[in-house]
């Protein structure tokens with residue numbers, strides 16, 4: 514990966530390798546990088562506005578965009594949109610459980626959440642367990658893991674979908690690749706990843722405040738191929754304020770998937786269904 518990038522002070526780096534070497538080049542620096550990232554979020558209020566960096570009002574557009582993409586994927590990849598399957602998702606870097614609460618819990622029978630910042634995860638647990646109580650036991654938040662992505666290995670074959678949104682920028686390239694390689698074993702046969710992230714126009718932008726990087730589309734594609742992942746589909750998020758980075762959703766599979774064939778008589782039933 515050779516494209517040049519900048520940091521939030523406008524300093525230029527010739528390549529990501531130059532930047533990674535400077536910030537995470539030995540074990541001490543790397544430990545500090547991850548500590549600083551978590552410390553930043555520990556100082557942020559556990560609210561939608563907090564996890565969205567003061568842009569709480571983009572929540573609805575974000576959820577709508579994600580829902581459209583998820584519906585397409587479920588309809589194309591799972592028989593009858595997965596309606597006859599016990600669907601399980603993992604929400605990575607879940608923050609306060611915004612995505613689980615507004616989207617995943619309606620489509621999946623179980624959702625696990627992974628988040629390294631304990632006051633975010635506590636807020637998620639509180640609001641989702643309340644929902645569990647009110648809803649039928651056919652869909653619920655099940656496990657709450659307080660660990661960072663770079664230290665997490667999922668149970669074998671538990672998940673239909675592993676959702677990774679607005680958190681992978683905290684991981685170095687090597688940890689990005691090893692996370693996805695470990696996480697592959699957590700997918701059921703036919704399961705997939707959704708990665709939803711900000712995009713730099715080219716190269717990368719390092720945010721020195723929260724210790725994260727925003728990668729470009731081609732930077733991501735280089736990493737997907739290092740992970741041995743297949744890019745099944747992608748879609749740009751619409752309706753975000755112009756001053757924000759562009760946002761893209763990627764659906765990634767471990768193999769080239771076969772689209773589910775729909776018979777004529779089943780066409781009507783073949784749409785994604787919300788679990789009731």
Ligand SMILES: C[S@@+](CC[C@H](N)C(=O)[O-])C[C@H]1O[C@@H](n2cnc3c(N)ncnc32)[C@H](O)[C@@H]1O
Pocket residue numbers: 547550551554564565566605606607608609610611612627628629630633660661662663678679680683684
């Ligand atoms: C911008 S917030 C997004 C939260 C959530 N994904 C959402 O969209 O509402 C970034 C999240 O990444 C989490 N995070 C920071 N470092 C992480 C790491 N190493 N592994 C996993 N998550 C991390 C933060 O604690 C925070 O909850």
